[in-house]
Amino acid sequence: MVRTCGNGASVSQLVLEEALPFGDKDITFHLLTLNVCCTLASLTIAFSVFHIMQHALHYLCSYEQKHIIRILAVIPVYAWTTFFSYVFYSSAVYCELVRECYAAYATVSFFTLMCHYIAPNLHEQKNYFRNVKPKNWGWPLNWIQKLTGGEHKGWMRKPRSGVTWFNINYVGVFQYVVLRTIVTIIAVVTQSFGQLCKGNLNPRYASTWTAIMDALSVLVAMYCIHQVYDQLKEDLAPNKPVLKMICVKLIVLLTYWQTWLISLLIQLRALHPTRLIAAPDLHVGIPCLLTCAEALVFAILHYWAFPWRLYDIDRLPKYPEQMYDLLAEDAINNMQEQPHGNRWNFDIASLSRRQSPRQSVALEADDNPIGNVEVHAMAILEQPWNTETRIELKRQELVYFEHYVSVVAPILDLFDPVKHFANAVPHLALRNIGLLKSLLAVGACHMALSQDQDASNEVASQAPPGTPASPSSAPSTVRMVAEQLYYETLQYLSQNLLYQSYTKSREILVTATMISMYEMFGTAGTSDHSNWDRHLRGAFWIQRNSDTSGESTDGLQRAVWWAWLRQDVWAAFRTGRPALTIHQPRVPMAELTSEGLATRIIYIAAKCVQFAATPKQGDISGYIEAGETLLRMLDAWKSLLPPSFEPIPVQSGFHTSSPTPALEANMTPIWIHPPAHAAAIQMYHFARIIMILNQPSTGGLNTYQTRFKLLRESTSTICGIALAQQSQNAPSAFVSFQAIYAGLFTHSSYLICMLT
Template identity: 45%
Template sequence: MPVTSSGASKSRKPRPSRARGLRTTTGCLTCRSRRIKCDEQRPRCATCIKSDRECRYASSTNAPVSTVINESTPPAQASASPALARKSIRSDTQFTNSPELQFDSPFTTGSVASIPSPNSAPYEWYDLLAEDAIQNVAKYNLNLDVDKPRLSQRESPEREEPALDPQLRSPDQDTNTQLGSPPNQISSPNDSQRLPPILLDQWNSVENIPLTEDELVLFQHYLAVVGPILDLCDPTGQFSRVVPRLAVHNLGLLKSLLAVAARHLAALNQPSSVQPTSDSNIVNPLINVATQYYYETLHYLSQNLNQGSYSKSREIIATALLISTYEMFDAEGQYNNGAWERHLRGFFWIQRSQNNNGECKDPLRRAAWWAWLRQDSWVAFREGRRVLTIWRPLRRLDDLTPDELCLRIIYICGRCIDFASTESVKKYDVDTRIDQGKKLTQAMNDWYNILGSSFQPIYRPALPASDSFFSPIWIHPPSHAAAIQTYHFSRIIVAINEPSLGGMDDMRHRQRLLDDSVETICGIASTHQGKEIPSAMINVRALYAAGLAARDPVKQAGVLHLLEETLEVAKFPLKSLLQDLTTHWHAQQ
């Protein structure tokens, strides 16, 4: 012990032992083992994201990480889960460590610093909206009186008194100072008719916002067609049942709903002989209507983003997803750096700012996340990039209901698209790619083996009809048919991108799997459900993958015929898919 000049010992404050008191016990297991600071974010902390490491947390009972349920998971039930009830004879450890719970969640947008902060994410998204709104004027040669310089600038977040929703102002106030009014504006109630007597806050109203007759037609089309497209894999029907009720109390959400409904109607009324890329100066009047509502949505956002409660609300999440869907119907085949691609990224930012994911508690936020993942997976597949998600599920297959299993295969499909991405092909060597392919195949097999009877066909004749190439397969409900389509889509993507070192036997086995997937996809697409727009949207994607796997010219012709018929139903994406398949087949010869 040190002493002073007088020889007396100097007292020292007691110091906690290094074995106790200096080490955190609440961080993730990875950071604790590395003895570094952890910010304890879930499902992955920032340190593990930055170092691209697996982030694991211990449960309160010290159970394996694969069994840990996140905060959005319902309390454990004393009775057996639905999956266990369907499979009474099975090892207790089966599927405990299924690979889809262990996939790395790649940070596909670059460094952590490249993601906007939670406070700035809505404004970054607004800038994307403003940029695309201006481009749409030139794209369709629309005569909209828009103040472009002002339109491209968001309102300052430092403003002390945020403006009210323009449609909630008094009738004598000018509501078009920022966007202007087009010369041939569609019929809509004036401001005094829109003015509700009581406000829940500055951006919501107690009473329903009135609709004109024209708007009512669009509203009904959304309820009948667009909502079910988004709700195909959501039994709670959030976008068909909940969003419309929110929309009649929130003007921004209502405008985005009317915009996407008008844009989809424009697609349905587009003559087959006229492609959107045509040089024709003829513009479908519904496109004018849709674009006008798009601008009105943008006007609303510019006035209300500064209100913190709105930027964190369910309404802005629903609005963002509807605008992304609007861009989906407006896309023209090549998505790289297009409006749809950018808005998928913008929606990713907003979801991150609210910490939403596929297992969060709020059913609307959860449904929006899965609808977004379906859209982003298709764009990622077509552009050869990875899917824009850093989240991975925590719940085991055993704990999922049949409807939740329909969602889980969408996540697995996203990981398969990652495997096929240009980045993954360039980054990993052959041995690593083979190992990744095996893990993905195991994850798909685990998912398929746990399915119940509702995923099995209720009608499947032994032979196809005389005028058909494929035997129809009818699976009901449609969401379960869509899940099987997604499963076979995923299996094809992995099989055609996985390196092979097994010789001829391995190649024959792989081709048998591909042939089986082609038969199943085409069989499901050829049933009456294939004539329904929500199912047709899924069938188009699966049929395109089936075309990539088909080797026999007769089957190729059958796939091409089915795809053309399905595109006529879905009206999305463009018929360029047909040409893409034909080009692919010629290259394989």
């Protein structure tokens, strides 16, 4: 006889069951439940494997889907281990241990998934929780809290810092995996010596104590997960976490407590073997039958809770469409606010993408019914949103086109050695009406802005009198032309967002950049940056839709991303919000070329702006440490610079231009060539000023004097580069103004350089 730990259950008892009184005479309870478990487990595994494969085939968002796949795998693991524990009763203990270990792993994966919905990595998650005001502990800890000093005192008090609160819950969840591993090792060792006795509640056996340890561990983990959900439920709402949490918590708690309850009922003799049901079927068979049935139900619930279609690439155009809806809404509101006499003859209804006449004729490349066609014709079918021939510019359009190429594009291309916006984008625009309209709108908007500031424009001065670009024309006329072109851009988008290939094209990437540039120029006369901010967010989602970043293989994609990041850094700094980028560079700084170093400082500046926008409350030491990390990053960047980032040596007292008030104030022009490297140095000092002014400090007078010295040095360098004759062009002046704006926070005597 096999050892039974005093419960009288033996494997040999399986053959002592009598046949059930109904059906075939050979059908016993054991055979019936075994077949039902096999059927349920097979259906569960097939359904779950299909679901997992769909996520694997649409593996678009790795930092979320890797945790989702781990969670989904708990269902087939439960079904497989449960069925085999019934088939091989003597090894049931080991199957159950495997199941319980993976349940702990899946629980931790769900907690990590919730955190990744908030931010893509642990560092960003802690930055998020620094801004969170923790909620008090829920029941029953809030009752215990009253006995230990209350909410704000005692060892059970609510943490003051959101990071501390997050760390406590983090440890509370992850202890489940560690303790479950320890319990499993204890169970395996005691089972080998015959001292585990799974299902026996006698304290002489190890199963009682491992069950208590496991129960406490899972309760603490589930409590911490619920605390985190309660804190984040508003931010998690778009991801519909309620059903997800129910699925994860119920399958763990239900299977654990029902097994424990059945063991208790057996110990109390409420359940006992009969001539039809043997003891092993009570201990293992009934729990296995219940678990297999529940696994199938939870497999279906998981399919609803963790849908793979959210990551289907074919459904991603929702981001460009949502961005377009925002643009159209802003455009309609703007037109309706204008006096009727100032409006162009423009049909507002044409901005609706749902009423597009192309809906019935839109063709994708896969829908091509033609078999043998020429290569040129195939290219047209693959890009039906482009024209077959290059677009001919009208006389008035040529003025704005030239202004874009000669004035606006160099601003965007300052950090791009290939000059994509000046060399590649105009040729793309000559085959895409929407991109061309947006390009002309930006050129006209910048021209109107220059006229408003009484700045002479070489292109406009050569135009014949009476054209919209002529200096003799009213500036409002050029502005109205820019608005008209902007609305026509939106009209084009409304008709072509139906093409899914267009929503991932290079043309829409550049068009989104042009639209945000248009809005940026539009903020010159107002303090309202809301439209610009929204369009920067829309461009962010369009870039994410096509996996565009500063390290994309396509050069134009890289140029678009860096141009967008420069705008976002400026907008975030002006409005006091964090930068939008979630990109994490993969190439170490030590491996970057000089061009790569010039753009990397833009990314570091974005992180510095994000640090400045973070409220400095609670864990001051954490903020100081984060600030030191960014300052070390700035120092590391500076130490890697080649000689091309250093100033051109000039004899003291010799200047190429006449003395200015700035020179009289002992400000020396600093010439760094090429201009992109000069702008990078300005961005470096811009970022350093932000860090010095926003990093908390526990130092005294010496620290203050050191910081003031660094501020003077950075401001002098920024202004010196801005004063150089070579920095008077529009692209360099654009960066100089942004960097000098940061210097406004330092010392009033340095305002002279900006005034000149």
